[in-house]
């Protein structure tokens with residue numbers, strides 16, 4: 001049995017540097033995920049979702065900003081400390097089941113192999129229990145080739161949670177699966193979240209994932225552009241009062257438009273374009 005860890009991102013910036021260019025992939029992400037919460041990260045291609053996931057996984061180091069994963073202040077950790085944190089606290093499902101699994105091992109041995117990376121003395125569920133959690137107990141002796149695509153992906157989740165991490169990160173966990181297999185995988189993630197209390201953060205383009213997860217976070221241009229709660233989209237007030245407007249509003253307000261912002265008596269806020277621009 002494990003329990004979830006909280007994640008806190010404050011002003012996270014990530015810049016990829018090549019010889020003569022810089023790409024600002026994350027431009028100040030503010031995001032709080034409570035322990036045991038389940039969140040889907042959405043957003044257009046190139047918005048910065050994978051970069052954020054890699055930083056949460058401890059694979060990439062943020063260029064600036066603060067990141068807390070449970071009790072760890074990640075931005076100031078040494079590579080060895082990061083490695084230990086990942087081994088103890090973070091499970092990752094990479095895109096494509098085969099990238100997570102050793103095809104010549106059985107389902108049972110894949111889980112057992114993954115547990116070898118856990119810190120010494122860690123309290124781990126037996127491989128049978130991990131497979132049971134993912135509904136794979138009757139496939140323990142099967143190898144990758146005979147499993148269906150949905151079972152393979154469930155096994156990838158089993159391998160990611162084999163060391164009982166408090167945070168499970170999944171990159172496009174339902175991509176290239178048919179409807180039934182997608183349901184299987186979403187059930188598996190929900191099961192890990194419900195039974196173990198594991199915090200789950202999944203990057204996805206799949207509208208079914210967003211429908212199944214109560215909270216969605218849309219990344220736009222390296223920032224949190226919007227949040228969804230039970231299917232309804234909201235703009236998010238950022239630090240210093242910044243607000244990313246919905247795309248249909250942006251289309252009506254070209255950059256540089258001067259807008260009167262008035263707080264109304266009933267607590268609502270009126271945005272009134274003046275017709276003037278800078």
Ligand SMILES: Nc1ncnc2c1ncn2[C@@H]1O[C@H](COP(=O)(O)OP(=O)(O)OP(=O)(O)O)[C@@H](O)[C@H]1O
Nearest residue numbers: 016023024025043044045046047048049050051052
């Ligand atoms: N290794 C890299 N070197 C330089 N630039 C990169 C690198 N990886 C990503 N980028 C750039 O950083 C930005 C964010 O990329 P990222 O892959 O995080 O976006 P994404 O939202 O995950 O996109 P997708 O949905 O297509 O995977 C993009 O402009 C991308 O071109």
